[in-house]
Amino acid sequence: MIPKIAIVGIPNVGKSTFFNRLIGRRQAIVDDIPGVTRDRQYGASDWNGRSFTVIDTGGFIPESPSEGIESAVTRQALLAIAESSFILFVVDGRSSLRPAEEALAKALRKTNLPVILVVNKIDLPQHEKLLNDFFKLGFSSIFPIAADSGRGIGDLLDHLVSQFPPAEEISPLKSDIRLAIVGRPNVGKSTLLNALLGEERAIVHHEEGTTRDPLNILVERGTRRIEFVDTAGIRKKAQTKGKVEKVSVLKAMKSIEKADLVLVVLDASRDMTAQDLKVMGYAEEKGKGILIILNKWDLVSSETHLKKFREHLETHYKRKDYIPMLAISAKTGRGVKNIYPWIDRLYENYTRDIGTGELNRVLQKAIQEVAPPTKSGLAVQIYYSTQKSSRPPAFILFSNRPKLVPEAYLRYLERVFRKKFDFVGVPIRWIMRNK
Ligand code: GDP
Numbered sequence: 001m002i003p004k005i006a007i008v009g010i011p012n013v014g015k016s017t018f019f020n021r022l023i024g025r026r027q028a029i030v031d032d033i034p035g036v037t038r039d040r041q042y043g044a045s046d047w048n049g050r051s052f053t054v055i056d057t058g059g060f061i062p063e064s065p066s067e068g069i070e071s072a073v074t075r076q077a078l079l080a081i082a083e084s085s086f087i088l089f090v091v092d093g094r095s096s097l098r099p100a101e102e103a104l105a106k107a108l109r110k111t112n113l114p115v116i117l118v119v120n121k122i123d124l125p126q127h128e129k130l131l132n133d134f135f136k137l138g139f140s141s142i143f144p145i146a147a148d149s150g151r152g153i154g155d156l157l158d159h160l161v162s163q164f165p166p167a168e169e170i171s172p173l174k175s176d177i178r179l180a181i182v183g184r185p186n187v188g189k190s191t192l193l194n195a196l197l198g199e200e201r202a203i204v205h206h207e208e209g210t211t212r213d214p215l216n217i218l219v220e221r222g223t224r225r226i227e228f229v230d231t232a233g234i235r236k237k238a239q240t241k242g243k244v245e246k247v248s249v250l251k252a253m254k255s256i257e258k259a260d261l262v263l264v265v266l267d268a269s270r271d272m273t274a275q276d277l278k279v280m281g282y283a284e285e286k287g288k289g290i291l292i293i294l295n296k297w298d299l300v301s302s303e304t305h306l307k308k309f310r311e312h313l314e315t316h317y318k319r320k321d322y323i324p325m326l327a328i329s330a331k332t333g334r335g336v337k338n339i340y341p342w343i344d345r346l347y348e349n350y351t352r353d354i355g356t357g358e359l360n361r362v363l364q365k366a367i368q369e370v371a372p373p374t375k376s377g378l379a380v381q382i383y384y385s386t387q388k389s390s391r392p393p394a395f396i397l398f399s400n401r402p403k404l405v406p407e408a409y410l411r412y413l414e415r416v417f418r419k420k421f422d423f424v425g426v427p428i429r430w431i432m433r434n435k
Helices: 015-026 069-083 099-110 125-137 153-162 189-198 243-258 274-285 303-316 336-351 356-369 407-421
Strands: 004-008 041-047 050-056 086-092 115-120 141-144 177-182 203-207 215-221 224-228 261-267 289-295 325-327 382-389 394-399 429-434
Touching: 004 015, 015 041, 015 050, 015 086, 015 115, 015 153, 041 153, 050 153, 086 099, 099 125, 115 125, 115 153, 125 141, 141 153, 177 189, 177 243, 177 336, 189 215, 189 224, 189 261, 189 289, 189 336, 243 274, 261 274, 261 336, 274 289, 289 303, 289 336, 303 325, 325 336, 356 382, 356 407, 407 429
Parallel strands: 004 050, 004 086, 086 115, 115 141, 177 224, 177 261, 261 289, 289 325, 394 429
Antiparallel strands: 041 050, 203 215, 215 224, 382 394
């Protein structure tokens, strides 16, 4: 788990500036965390090699609250603690303490979470005497900062990340691959799951959360563990048709969100449907590694048939040629043994980090071969690239005119990268930056 840090405080103390400062050059708002609502903003950040997620609860308290500021702050605090392991409580160093802040402090103390008091708008060393007023809130960690200029933020972050649990405790399951098996009813998901588990040695079942439905199954394979998420729905036999179809899409979406890789199971003896494409589109949107399993191959078994599926996919679902398809029969077991090696490969691709040197050598060569097209007489240049993150791989491209780099050119770069680095099965993200 990546630590989550909540930013709380009354309006106008500079929370948003502070939030933006923390997520800094990464700029990307994390929007794929389950349960995101409009009253919170999530941002990815890191410091000294430690990643964390910052949550801005700022929008939560309206400027002129109709419900009364007291209950609004309490709710804000509750919201923050519900999902955070640290709290950054921001106050305005240039103004005196407000009753609402004292109320918030009280609510925060009750949470037993570590609270760091961040006194903002301390632009100069001589302003630091303004801190005195805030000691009475009773928090032992107090840091003066200026969110505008960034003054003091380094010290604050040093302190914050030093409080994090050791990295290995945060992600003990780092090399675990979380896998979702999705597909319409009767395509053979449960048969496939059994076939996959059948080969394996140690199997651990454990319940997740409070509901009984999502059952995750953990399989050990060599040095790596694979966690099949939400398998209860797969194992349970379908009740009523019609309704089941709809529910199965929602279930698939939920499972996809929890997974690194998604096996989209299709019945090869039937046509691919809009629903299958929708589920695949969702997995792609969420940046997951995807493998299409053409099951029931024992019923068809012909090369033309495989081609038909490929063509259908590429016609109805543009630029999906990076998604591999594997023909198997879960029932006879044919081809099932190929699935695990594919999972390994997809996971490699999903988590691949490419060194900046190599990345730019490949990029420069690609640019030399095909330069970005001139747009309305303006020369468009791409200077260099860095990999922003993996899971899925995301690359930042620095350009003089980032907005004028055409989509088709990014597709070209994508083809080059896929060829060079083997990103089969995973979507690639491009982030354009001005330079
Ligand atoms: P689920 O609803 O997706 O979990 O589908 P099931 O695993 O329950 O399978 C539905 C039906 O398809 C069952 O009767 C299975 O025996 C059958 N089935 C599953 N896999 C195959 C296969 O590879 N070939 C054939 N011929 N039948 C299969």
